Amino acid sequence: MAGMMVQFHHPGPAPTIEEAAARLDVPADALDRSFGVIATDPQERLFTVLIEAGAADRAMAALRRDGQSHPAEGVFGDTKIAPMGAPSE
Secondary structure, three states: OOEEEEEEEOOOOOOOHHHHHHHHOOOHHHEOOOOOOEEEEHHHOEEEEEEEHHHHHHHHHHHHHOOOOOOOOEEEEOOOOOOOOOOOO
């Protein structure tokens, strides 16, 4: 899935894919189920999902509408991490 990463605050236990989709106001099928919901900062109750690029604007709007937003919430690029060039010997 080519997409974006979305980090959001969720009080209580880790949300399901369906709860994350509802929080971001997107259909559950816009989230990558194989990626799941990752606890990026459990103490702050921050979670990350991988979302289709076309749904990212809607998710960002949902985060802005929430009056209880967390400063670390947002939509971020999902860049591929790989070595650059041949390994040096």
